[in-house]
Amino acid sequence: xRKSWDLIRPTFVLVIICLVISAALALTYNxxxxxxxxxxxxxxxxxxEFSASALPEADELQKVDVSVEDEDFHSVYKAANGAGMxxxxxxxxxxxxxxxxxxxxxxxxxxxGIYVIAQEExxxxxxxxxxxxxxxxxxxxxxxDSFQVDTVAGATKTSTGLINGAKRAFELFxxxxxxxxx
Amino acid sequence: MxxxxxxxxxxxKENPTLVMLLGTCPTLAMTTQxxxxxxxxxxxxxxxxGSCVVISLLKRLIPDQVRLPAYIVIIAGFxxxxxxxxxxxxxxxxxxxxxxxxxxxVNCIILGRAEAFASKNSxxxxxxxxxxxxxGFTLALVLMGSIREILxxxxxxxxxxxxxVLEPIGLFSMPxxxxxxxxxxxxxxxxxxxxxxxxxxxxxxxxxxxAGCGGHCGTVSKTEGEGK
Amino acid sequence: MEYLVPILLFVGLGLxxxxxxxxxxxxxxxxxxxxxxxxxxxxxxxNCGACGYAGCDAYAEAVAKGAKxxxxxxxxxxxxxxxxxxxGVAFEGVAAKKATIRCNGxxxxxxxxxxxxxxxxxxxxxxxxxxxxxxTSGCLGFGDCAKVCPYGAxxxxxxxxxxxxxxxxxxGLCVKACPxxxxxxxxxxxxxxxxxxxxxxxxxxxxxxxxxxxxxxxCERTCPSDAIHVxxxxxxxxxxxxxxxxxxxxxxxxxxxxxxD
Amino acid sequence: xxxxxxxxxxxxxxxNFVLSKFMGICPFIGVSKxxxxxxxxxxxxxxxMVMSTAxxxxxxxxxxxxxxxxxxxxxxxxxxxxxxxxxxxQLVEILIKRFMPPLYKSLGIYLPLITTNCAVLGVTILxxxxxxxxxxxxxxxxxxxxxxxxALLLFSGVRERIERADVPKMFKGVPAALVAAGIVAxxxxxxxxxxxxxxx
Numbered sequence: 001x002r003k004s005w006d007l008i009r010p011t012f013v014l015v016i017i018c019l020v021i022s023a024a025l026a027l028t029y030n031x032x033x034x035x036x037x038x039x040x041x042x043x044x045x046x047x048x049e050f051s052a053s054a055l056p057e058a059d060e061l062q063k064v065d066v067s068v069e070d071e072d073f074h075s076v077y078k079a080a081n082g083a084g085m086x087x088x089x090x091x092x093x094x095x096x097x098x099x100x101x102x103x104x105x106x107x108x109x110x111x112x113g114i115y116v117i118a119q120e121e122x123x124x125x126x127x128x129x130x131x132x133x134x135x136x137x138x139x140x141x142x143x144x145d146s147f148q149v150d151t152v153a154g155a156t157k158t159s160t161g162l163i164n165g166a167k168r169a170f171e172l173f174x175x176x177x178x179x180x181x182x
Numbered sequence: 183m184x185x186x187x188x189x190x191x192x193x194x195k196e197n198p199t200l201v202m203l204l205g206t207c208p209t210l211a212m213t214t215q216x217x218x219x220x221x222x223x224x225x226x227x228x229x230x231x232g233s234c235v236v237i238s239l240l241k242r243l244i245p246d247q248v249r250l251p252a253y254i255v256i257i258a259g260f261x262x263x264x265x266x267x268x269x270x271x272x273x274x275x276x277x278x279x280x281x282x283x284x285x286x287x288v289n290c291i292i293l294g295r296a297e298a299f300a301s302k303n304s305x306x307x308x309x310x311x312x313x314x315x316x317x318g319f320t321l322a323l324v325l326m327g328s329i330r331e332i333l334x335x336x337x338x339x340x341x342x343x344x345x346x347v348l349e350p351i352g353l354f355s356m357p358x359x360x361x362x363x364x365x366x367x368x369x370x371x372x373x374x375x376x377x378x379x380x381x382x383x384x385x386x387x388x389x390x391x392x393a394g395c396g397g398h399c400g401t402v403s404k405t406e407g408e409g410k
Numbered sequence: 411m412e413y414l415v416p417i418l419l420f421v422g423l424g425l426x427x428x429x430x431x432x433x434x435x436x437x438x439x440x441x442x443x444x445x446x447x448x449x450x451x452x453x454x455x456x457n458c459g460a461c462g463y464a465g466c467d468a469y470a471e472a473v474a475k476g477a478k479x480x481x482x483x484x485x486x487x488x489x490x491x492x493x494x495x496x497x498g499v500a501f502e503g504v505a506a507k508k509a510t511i512r513c514n515g516x517x518x519x520x521x522x523x524x525x526x527x528x529x530x531x532x533x534x535x536x537x538x539x540x541x542x543x544x545x546t547s548g549c550l551g552f553g554d555c556a557k558v559c560p561y562g563a564x565x566x567x568x569x570x571x572x573x574x575x576x577x578x579x580x581x582g583l584c585v586k587a588c589p590x591x592x593x594x595x596x597x598x599x600x601x602x603x604x605x606x607x608x609x610x611x612x613x614x615x616x617x618x619x620x621x622x623x624x625x626x627x628x629c630e631r632t633c634p635s636d637a638i639h640v641x642x643x644x645x646x647x648x649x650x651x652x653x654x655x656x657x658x659x660x661x662x663x664x665x666x667x668x669x670x671d
Numbered sequence: 672x673x674x675x676x677x678x679x680x681x682x683x684x685x686x687n688f689v690l691s692k693f694m695g696i697c698p699f700i701g702v703s704k705x706x707x708x709x710x711x712x713x714x715x716x717x718x719x720m721v722m723s724t725a726x727x728x729x730x731x732x733x734x735x736x737x738x739x740x741x742x743x744x745x746x747x748x749x750x751x752x753x754x755x756x757x758x759x760x761q762l763v764e765i766l767i768k769r770f771m772p773p774l775y776k777s778l779g780i781y782l783p784l785i786t787t788n789c790a791v792l793g794v795t796i797l798x799x800x801x802x803x804x805x806x807x808x809x810x811x812x813x814x815x816x817x818x819x820x821x822a823l824l825l826f827s828g829v830r831e832r833i834e835r836a837d838v839p840k841m842f843k844g845v846p847a848a849l850v851a852a853g854i855v856a857x858x859x860x861x862x863x864x865x866x867x868x869x870x871x
Contacts, residue, residue, distance in 0.1 A: 411743055412744075413746065415742050416747055418732060419735075419744070419747070419750070419751070420747075420750070420754075423751065423754055423755070424754075427754065427758045428760075430758065430762060431758070431761060431762070434762055434765045434766070435765060438765050438766060438768075438769035438770075440768050440769050440772075504687075522862075529835060530835055530837065533833065557834075599706055
């Protein structure tokens with residue numbers, strides 16, 4: 001008995017450790033309700049901050065779940081007071097990880113504003129554009145057919161990224177207008 | 183060693199990052215801002231404390247063939263626990279740490295301390311040692327983070343220091359800057375401790391890489407220091 | 411449901427890991443003589459080759475197959491005692507060896523032929539007209555031996571390499587590193603050595619280096635045990651005959667024969 | 672095929688695992704003193720990276736988070752991945768020691784060092800975060816390994832020169848190496864825009 005116990009003891013100990021740890025983790029994961037927190041998206045204050053520059057007239061944004069599968073669509077929100085809707089798009093700038101940008105529209109499709117939620121652009125060059133309020137304000141008042149925003153010298157990749165994102169947002173607006181604004 | 187000494191040795195004399203040159207991956211990656219360094223330091227300290235205590239409790243039960251997998255499962259368990267806590271209570275820190283939070287499992291300090299110290303000493307001493315190492319690691323990270331943030335962004339813990347006059351140097355927030363600041367810091371520590379740094383204290387024989395670098399991988403060895 | 415699956419998954423993984431590890435470590439165990447493993451742990455691990463084997467691993471296997479347990483010079487007597495205990499062989503003392511650099515041509519007593527600004531190693535400098543110093547067989551002072559010494563026993567002072575005999579373990583790595591072959595390793599008990607390897611005749615050596623051996627053969631005459639002879643223009647001590655009496659040391663006009671501390 | 676090459680090159684040059692993602696710095700400093708040991712280490716790391724990706728990706732796709740959405744155990748990926756990697760490395764070490772002793776003499780000694788290497792676990796987790804499919808993940812792992820090799824070899828060459836240069840005393844050894852690594856990392860940021868238009 002002694003010999004065989006030595007043989008299986010390591011396996012036995014490892015199995016016990018794995019069992020205890022996985023049980024503890026599963027327990028905490030489900031009890032703490034981490035699951036529903038993980039994909040809750042943006043919190044209320046974050047949304048308020050975004051809509052301040054993307055959709056100024058909107059008082060409060062509510063997330064609308066739509067079945068859009070393509071890769072660069074992130075999410076879409078409806079303004080509670082009917083001031084329009086905001087579409088969040090992932091667009092490729094200089095950095096391959098891409099930028100997450102929210103574009104605000106009023107009900108008839110005129111862009112109200114833009115807010116860059118997350119970006120990994122090159123510090124000092126690319127990220128300047130994403131915080132340059134003057135340049136971002138040029139997006140306000142644009143509409144699908146008369147879209148005219150030029151790129152920023154020195155940060156062409158980042159600004160083209162924002163422009164492509166805007167064009168993509170216009171297409172998504174047309175696509176989702178019926179479903180979201182109803 | 184008196185228990186107080188056990189705790190303080192981790193902070194200055196055998197600081198895991200600046201003296202032993204362990205855990206360099208998070209040190210360089212997470213110190214673009216002081217607050218990130220602080221967050222990573224505290225998370226690592228929690229994991230280090232937890233796993234050292236558990237490992238020193240189980241040290242006689244774990245046979246040698248499965249020693250490495252068993253230690254790693256315990257450490258990974260604690261890391262996942264920390265990631266739950268962060269996800270629920272401090273979500274923005276969770277997003278900034280990102281993949282490096284789960285990389286704490288392979289942080290050389292934790293496995294190093296677990297094998298070198300926790301598996302040989304009592305629970306109390308291991309806990310103190312882990313706490314000392316953790317605090318030392320956090321201090322080094324916050325120091326690195328502050329330097330890189332002040333130089334790279336001109337702010338410190340978010341407080342703007344440039345008064346709109348000074349132009350922050352972008353290099354320091356980029357990886358290249360990280361290497362350089364870390365190099366300078368180690369040089370300064372090298373100078374302050376009069377070249378008495380030696381891997382021997384941490385135990386070269388416990389470092390998994392000892393075969394690769396023949397015993398003194400990169401630090402000025404003790405004898406060479408006195409020889410001059 | 412979400413409890414059952416992770417537990418089953420990890421129990422399965424743990425089981426698989428345990429079984430695979432034990433099976434693999436049993437079936438594929440390399441028939442390593444565990445005595446060799448124990449001896450390897452005792453050896454210092456500097457892989458210096460003083461024992462004549464390729465490294466500590468090779469020497470450990472050789473000891474397991476019956477090689478002499480006291481050949482590890484750096485380890486000294488305590489390693490030799492531990493090794494012989496492991497092997498259960500009678501313990502014999504290890505003749506501790508020390509290295510000596512046979513040149514004392516520091517910058518005060520000799521001069522350079524040219525200012526060398528190339529690669530700062532003795533090997534590279536020795537290629538250019540056999541070294542920068544006027545004495546072509548002298549020490550170049552770039553410290554190749556210091557860099558290779560695992561114990562930091564050699565330091566370069568005033569352009570000449572000097573051995574710190576306390577730190578030196580006689581491993582002999584420096585002997586191969588010196589391009590001019592100035593370093594010799596011999597028993598610690600031998601105290602007398604000629605600290606010069608000049609190949610020039612009396613007149614030339616006098617002009618080049620004040621500390622140089624001018625091959626005047628005075629030491630040969632005064633040595634009671636006929637242990638010192640002048641060969642190719644410099645004296646050298648025959649350590650087997652030398653009794654360490656020091657008669658030759660006072661007699662030497664340029665004081666290039668030293669008593670090693 | 673173009674897309675796979677894109678992933679491979681971006682992993683080697685643009686977001687090089689060592690110089691821009693900061694993974695695997697411990698061996699990067701510890702083992703890069705000699706070019707021969709650096710090469711041995713990077714071959715071993717590349718092999719382990721590709722093999723562990725081949726092991727961990729199916730575990731994630733078919734066991735942890737199956738397509739039919741029966742359950743979502745994404746949170747356990749760190750635990751499962753590191754256990755698999757540690758097991759794989761230990762088994763490979765036993766096998767190499769048994770069947771290929773010369774290979775074990777040159778490469779085997781690095782294997783215990785690889786389990787604690789951030790880059791190996793990092794690759795497996797980034798493959799999942801980037802939602803690569805199986806082939807893309809393998810190319811990413813191969814790119815990461817080659818990137819590690821490029822960085823290590825480049826750096827061991829630099830390091831051997833530093834060893835000979837007369838560096839101020841306080842910078843001797845690792846500090847000088849770190850500052851040099853900073854410069855090498857700075858040069859790597861130059862690859863930023865290349866990959867996208869390399870393939871048009």
